[in-house]
Every structure is written in C-alpha cells, then in structure tokens.
Amino acid sequence: NMLNAISRESGIGHRHTADIIADGKQMIRLFGVEPFFTQHHMHDQDEKLRPEAPLDAHCALSETIRIAVSSAERMVITYLLLLKAQLTCFGITPMEVGTYSGLLRSLTGRTGNIVGFPSRLRSYSANINLYRQYASIDPEAPYVVEDCRPAPSWPQAGKIEFRDFTLRYRADLPPALSGINLTINPGEKIGIVGRTGAGKSTLVKSLFRLVHGTTGGTILIGGQDIGAMGVGDLRSRLGIIPQESTMFPGSFKRNLDPLQEHTVEDMWAALIKSGIAPKASPPRDRNGELVDDEYDEAYEKEVADAARRRAGAGWMKRLALLVFTFRPMRKVAKRFTPLHGLDRIAESSSQSFSGGQQQLFGLCRALMRKRRIVVLDEATANVDLETDRHMQRLIRDEFGSCTVLTIAHRLETIMGSDRIVVMDKGRIAETGSPQELIDAGGHFAELVKANDFGA
Structure with missing residues (x-):
C-alpha cells in the first residue's frame, strides 16, 4: 500500500492529457483549441507536482545531509593524518589511525544509505508499479494453433459473418460492440460509417483480433471461426491500408516486400499502377540515359x-x-545496377514523400499481397480529393473480385459501395445500399445532410 501511495503521488498515471496532445495535436490546431488544452495541461502538471513537492524537498535535504556528512568525514580523516606524529607520541600507532579512518568511513557510508533511502524508495516504487502494469497485461492469443490451421488457399471466397458478436475492452466497461449480426458476401464492397465513438474501428479491430477484451458470439471468415485459429494465420490472410502508411528506413525494396515474398516485377507493376514509380526510378538525362x-x-x-x-x-x-x-x-564514380531504383533509400521524412504518396505506397503493398479481404481504415482521410479518386479507381479495378471493407468519414469515398453499414453506439443502426438509406431518412441520411453531400 505504501508503494502504491508513493507511486500515485509521484505522478504515475497523470499522462492522459499529454497523450491526447501528442496524438491529436493536428486536430487541436485545426479547431484552434490550443489555449484550452494548454490550460488543462498546466492544471494537470500542478496537480502532479503538488504531492511531489514535499518528497522532492526531502530528497534535496537528504542529499545535502549526505554531502555534509561526507565532507565532515574527509575533514576528520585529514585532521587525523596531520596529527599522526603527535598521536604517535601518545601511544596511537599509524595502523590504529588507519583503522579509525576505515570505521569512520563505514559509519558515514551507512548514514548516507539511511539518509538517501527515501529517494531510492521513490525510484524503486515507480519501477515496481511499471512491472505490475506489464505483468497485468493479458497475453496475446497464440500466433499459430497447430490443431486449427487454415488451408493455404483460405479464405477462398472472402465471406465474413458476425454472429451475435459482443465485445468489451474490459469487464467493468460497457460493451463497445453489442449484438452484431452481419453477413458480408464474397466480393461485396461495404462502407462502414458512423459518428465518432460509434464502433467503426472496433469492428475492424475485432476482425484482426487486435482487441483483447472479453467477447461473446463468433466471427466466421470463409466458414471458419477466427477465434480458434492463431493470430498469425489470421492476420497474414487479410489485407489492410491504414490511415497513415509508414515508411521504414531502408530501400524501396525492403519497404515494399520486407519478407521477400514477391518478385521485382511484382513490385514495379504495383508502383506503376499506383502512379509513384517515378519516386523509385533512377534519374535520367534528356536522352533517357541513367545519370548519377x-x-x-x-x-x-x-x-x-x-x-x-x-x-x-x-x-x-x-x-x-x-x-x-x-x-x-x-x-x-557511382555505378548503376539493374535494380538501382528499388535499391535506392526510401527516406521516411515528409520531405521525400507527401502524405498522399505514402498512402499510395501503402496501397502498393496491398496490391502485391493480393488478399481476398481488404480493409481500408480511413485510408483516404489525409489525402486530397484527386488522390482519393485515384485510389478509389485503383481499388475498384484491382480488387473487383475481393471483399472490401471501407471505413470513411468522407462520404464520397463510400457512396459507390454495394452496401452501407451505419454504426451507432456499438450497434448496427442501418444497413442497405446508399440510395435506399438516403430515401429512408435515417442515420445515414442525417450524415449526408450534415456533410452537405448530395442534399
């Protein structure tokens, strides 16, 4: 209990506002609410430092006492050494002087340890609290379950079924998803919409088994329960284009195919289709010759x-x-190789790739993997309309026979979907074609009017 109290007083757990600012700084600037979050952050810092002040003062006092005791020890030893000749006349030998000096140093060392104990206790308590947090994390599901491995061609058709699926992030929290019953046919294009916190991203996370909370019901892909198989087999058979594609340090080849599963021809084909092949191509002069x-x-x-x-x-x-x-x-002089373009270093900085180009690079990865089920999680949220339309055309052409799930706030992105799933408070509020939902005048029609799209 004492360690927990010290951990709470030391400010552990007071990082919520800092995390919000770090993750949402772009939205904070966009809406011009920097003063509010600045004041909120300063208030949190005051609340964090208030219980720390007495402990900091005690640690500073302990350090001062330790330095004073150490200085006094050195002064006494120096004084004894200077008077060694006189002390010898009184029957005290140099060996005894050395013994007294050692005992004095041992005594002051023990005193320093006692004085510095609160400071060390504070450091140890913080580490213990972190160890407890890591120890309490539920382990992830097995990567491979030998008794329930899917066939190499799974999923052949790409059918997805949610059967009375319920999910909680923790047992003491309300359901994030409740009673989800949804069947997605092979090759169907599904648009998933809803207001913030409606459960759109949670639905996709459950498909990849990224949420380790308590669940009820089942999810079937290709007729097989994904809860029984290993997460490695599941995730490797699904494709996803996230909201922000990551460019890793290294060459274009390593970024496109880190596991070395595809040929150079596949990489160039994906780059050409996406329209970013010039970023990987070596520079040429007016005659088309390679230049350094x-x-x-x-x-x-x-x-x-x-x-x-x-x-x-x-x-x-x-x-x-x-x-x-x-x-x-x-x-x-630099010599060129046939793979010079893909061997070039792909810088991860924004100076080398714009946001739209990074998303197109992520689309290249999905094009090479050729999965039967592809998820677009706000993949076009941070790109301009022209890039958005280019990505949508490419997805329609290249993933025409695949099952595609698209999460989007930009309604234009999902208006061409076969079916729209509207999420609200963790439940499916509506489902149907875009025109059917607009004519029904329900949640989707309200979203269309709120976005001034097609109204």
Missing part, C-alpha cells in the same frame, strides 16, 4: 583545375602546390 544523382559538376571542375595547374608548372612550383595547396580527392 550524386554527381557534383563543381567538384569535378575543381579536381580538373587543380590537376591542370600542377601539370603546367615547373618542378619547384609543383612541389609548392603539392605541399601548400588543397587537393580534393577524386570520388569513385
């Missing part, structure tokens, strides 16, 4: 001028130029 993108014409001119000056001078001047003149080293 690291070639420095001024540097080469400087090297040639230095060589020319040395060649046209006498031996004494050449000696002076050799000793006193800066002579740039000649670089080895």
Whole structure:
C-alpha cells in the first residue's frame, strides 16, 4: 500500500492529457483549441507536482545531509593524518589511525544509505508499479494453433459473418460492440460509417483480433471461426491500408516486400499502377540515359583545375602546390545496377514523400499481397480529393473480385459501395445500399445532410 501511495503521488498515471496532445495535436490546431488544452495541461502538471513537492524537498535535504556528512568525514580523516606524529607520541600507532579512518568511513557510508533511502524508495516504487502494469497485461492469443490451421488457399471466397458478436475492452466497461449480426458476401464492397465513438474501428479491430477484451458470439471468415485459429494465420490472410502508411528506413525494396515474398516485377507493376514509380526510378538525362544523382559538376571542375595547374608548372612550383595547396580527392564514380531504383533509400521524412504518396505506397503493398479481404481504415482521410479518386479507381479495378471493407468519414469515398453499414453506439443502426438509406431518412441520411453531400 505504501508503494502504491508513493507511486500515485509521484505522478504515475497523470499522462492522459499529454497523450491526447501528442496524438491529436493536428486536430487541436485545426479547431484552434490550443489555449484550452494548454490550460488543462498546466492544471494537470500542478496537480502532479503538488504531492511531489514535499518528497522532492526531502530528497534535496537528504542529499545535502549526505554531502555534509561526507565532507565532515574527509575533514576528520585529514585532521587525523596531520596529527599522526603527535598521536604517535601518545601511544596511537599509524595502523590504529588507519583503522579509525576505515570505521569512520563505514559509519558515514551507512548514514548516507539511511539518509538517501527515501529517494531510492521513490525510484524503486515507480519501477515496481511499471512491472505490475506489464505483468497485468493479458497475453496475446497464440500466433499459430497447430490443431486449427487454415488451408493455404483460405479464405477462398472472402465471406465474413458476425454472429451475435459482443465485445468489451474490459469487464467493468460497457460493451463497445453489442449484438452484431452481419453477413458480408464474397466480393461485396461495404462502407462502414458512423459518428465518432460509434464502433467503426472496433469492428475492424475485432476482425484482426487486435482487441483483447472479453467477447461473446463468433466471427466466421470463409466458414471458419477466427477465434480458434492463431493470430498469425489470421492476420497474414487479410489485407489492410491504414490511415497513415509508414515508411521504414531502408530501400524501396525492403519497404515494399520486407519478407521477400514477391518478385521485382511484382513490385514495379504495383508502383506503376499506383502512379509513384517515378519516386523509385533512377534519374535520367534528356536522352533517357541513367545519370548519377550524386554527381557534383563543381567538384569535378575543381579536381580538373587543380590537376591542370600542377601539370603546367615547373618542378619547384609543383612541389609548392603539392605541399601548400588543397587537393580534393577524386570520388569513385557511382555505378548503376539493374535494380538501382528499388535499391535506392526510401527516406521516411515528409520531405521525400507527401502524405498522399505514402498512402499510395501503402496501397502498393496491398496490391502485391493480393488478399481476398481488404480493409481500408480511413485510408483516404489525409489525402486530397484527386488522390482519393485515384485510389478509389485503383481499388475498384484491382480488387473487383475481393471483399472490401471501407471505413470513411468522407462520404464520397463510400457512396459507390454495394452496401452501407451505419454504426451507432456499438450497434448496427442501418444497413442497405446508399440510395435506399438516403430515401429512408435515417442515420445515414442525417450524415449526408450534415456533410452537405448530395442534399
């Protein structure tokens, strides 16, 4: 109990506002509510530091006492050594002086440990609390279940069934999804919409088994219960394009195919279809010949001028130029390989790739994997309308026979879907074609009017 109290007083767990600011800084700036969150963050910091102040003062006092005791110890030892000759006259030998010095150092060392105990206790308690948090995390489901491994061609058709599915993030929380009954036919294009917190992302997370809360009901893919198989087999058979595609340090080839499952031809085909092949292609001159993108014409001119000056001078001047003149080293010319484009380094910074190009790069990964079920989780939320339309055309052309689930706030993205699923408070409020739901005048029609789309 004492450790828990100290952990609470030390500010552990007061990171909620900081996490919100770190994850949602773009939305905070977009809505112009920086003053509100600044004030809220300052209030949280005050609440965090208020119980820490007495402990910080005690730690500072303990450190001061420790330094004072250590200084006194050194002064006493120095004094004894200076008076060693006089002490010897009184019958005290140098060995006894050394013994007294050792005992004094041992005593002050024990005193320093006692004085510094509160500071160490605070550090230990924070670590213990973190260990307890990690120990209380539920382990993830097995990566592979040998007795329930799907066939290599699973899922053949891409049919998805939610049967009375219920999910809670924790047992003490209300259901995030409640009584979900939904059948998605093979090759069907489903748009999932709803207001913030309606359960759209939770529905997709449950499909990948990313949520480890308590559940009820079952999810079937291709007639097989996904709760019985390993998460490795499940997730490797599904495709997803997230809201923000990540560019990892390394070459284009490593980014496109980190597991080395595809050929170079597959990579180039995906890059060409997505329209970002020029980002990976090596630079060429007007004649179409490969050029060195690291070639420095001024540097080469400087090297040639230095060589020319040395060649046209006498031996004494050449000696002076050799000793006193800066002579740039000649670089080895870069040689190209057939895979030069894919071997180039794909920088992860925004200076190399725009947000739309990163999403197209994520789409390339999905194109190469060719999964029967593909999920688009707000994949076009951060791209312009032109890139959005390009991605939608590419998805229709390349995933025409696949089952596609699209989560979107931008209604234009899902208006071409075969069916719309409207989520509200963790339940399916409506389902039907876009036009049927607009004519019904329900939740989806309200969203259409609120977005001023097709009204």
